[in-house]
Amino acid sequence: MTKIEKKFKELKNKKEKGLILYLTVGFPSIDKSIEIIKNCEKNGVDIIELGIPFSDPIADGPIIQHTSSEALKNGITTDTCFQIANELKNEIKIPYLFMTYYNPVYKYGIEKFVEKCVESGVSGLIIPDLPYEESFYIRKMLRNNDMNLIYFLTPYTKEERMKKILKKGNGFIYFVSLAGVTGPRESLNLNLIIESLKKIKKISDKPVALGFGISNKEQIKQIKSYVDGIIVGSSFLQKLIENEDEAIKLIKEFKEELSY
């Protein structure tokens, strides 16, 4: 069992839902990154998604585009991200994954990238533009090293495809709540989401975490009984741009809502 799988089992036993937090490595700065991550763990985050910034993030909305380009301007490279992951090994206990686009992984060399992930205690990878069909090699390599490649499903994924992905998916399934890019939304199409989540749960009992668009406690309240976790990124980063304390407060609030 991987660290991520253990985490979801532990949450299930506690009858809690997981809070997964995305942040862009090196935003607002390298030193700040580690401090913020430690603070997030303290305040209830269960899994950390470390974003390796990419110049052309097509699945991301304005906030993560901004944090990514700022991080790149700060001189963050894939190697810096590995260094930070390495430091986190001794600083936090919760699992942390990398989220990035396929080109930085491919260019680094898939084997070398995975090797570095092992060295630096990374628990898995999320690569939004690597579709299921192209993922077998990297998934196997990760699996052999006790890591997970996280697959995506959306309300628009056809059932046949859904079955294939659920069969091979491990760690957790990243359920994209909407048609669109990352970023906070006032309201979500709950009927569509719940109908889709029910379908997924009928096919598989693998943990499902919902991401994209989450901006408030109320949304979490309405969705939480259908999922095993919630993924938050942009709404946290938006607060972080203004005020770190406010960002941490948001995390605390969300985790509270997910705890009962």
Place this chain on the structure above:
Amino acid sequence: MFPDKKGKFGIFGGRFVPETLIAPLEELEKGYKEIVKTKEFKEKLNNLLKEYAGRPTPLYFAENLSKYLGFKVYLKREDLAFTGAHKINNTIGQVLLAKMMGKKRIIAETGAGQHGVATATASALLNMECVVYMGEIDLERQKLNVYRMKLLGAKVVPVTSGSKTLKDAINEAMRDWITNFETTHYVIGSVVGPHPYPLIVRNFQSVIGKETKKQIIEKEKRLPDYLIACVGGGSNSIGLFYPFYKYKSVKFIGVEGGGQGLNTDKHSATLTKGEKGILHGSFSYVLQDNYGQIKITHSISAGLDYPGVGPEHAFYKETGRAEYFSVDDKTALKGFHILSELEGIIPALEPSHAIGYLIENKDRFKKDDIVVLCLSGRGDKDVLEVARIEGEL
């Protein structure tokens, strides 16, 4: 024939997109395959290409240029197609397809504005709402085309993210499509992007090569020895090359934007200087740094100023079917002037690169060789820019 079922040209191409786009791409692939073979679509498209876009375009024997170079050069006159470039072949095809698929809204990206204008034109004609994404820097450089799009009823959205040029306009158009695919068709302007786009755009642009084949046989009773065209994303070149793919005696030459030189960072020679990678949903050659971040490119011609290239070109390069070279800004300008002076044809800066290649490398061709050059667009759009560069304004 390529691409295969997975949208691959050998190892290149494919569909590297977020899961949300898988269903719309499958819908587009299915819609395309079903609709293009219907009699209704074929008749409508052929009629529009003929009556509206002015096809077939002439294959013109450039006698003066031939004398100057020392071998026979024919120009495929895409500059005479409506809106002044080959772009219209693709946009009429795609907008018609979108309409028959029941879409209501058209989006597109544009760099120099040529594809934006061609999309706005087809959308006006076929009564579709049209939104064009354009990098803020390009918007400033190409004000006239921005106004043309507005006249045609399109909404032009400035893109302020990233490098604020073509690659970012594509990112933004993709983000729009991820959000609105149920009502919207994304008209990609070149043979790039995820499968089935490289296939669709190639097939709509193949009209260039099909006409050329017929015309050259009428005029010369034989196939040409060389086909030459400029390569940005690569749609005019693939359109010319593809119908000749199986005729191995016909050699293909693609010419990229060498900018200020390949030893600088200011060029857009993706096939010559790039490495394999993934950009805009497709595995191909990419200009990138050591960590896989996409580089900012430069070319005197906005239409070549792109860090990626169509996967079919990557495949032609890898298999040796085509050769790719680059020509710098200065040589392209030379081509621009020479064609204007010798033939009275002011070419766009994009095909000026191909002309520049012939001038610089005329010794590689034999006296009896027949070369067909795709004159992909007319130069009106570039006249002001050239005048500015040369200090005439």
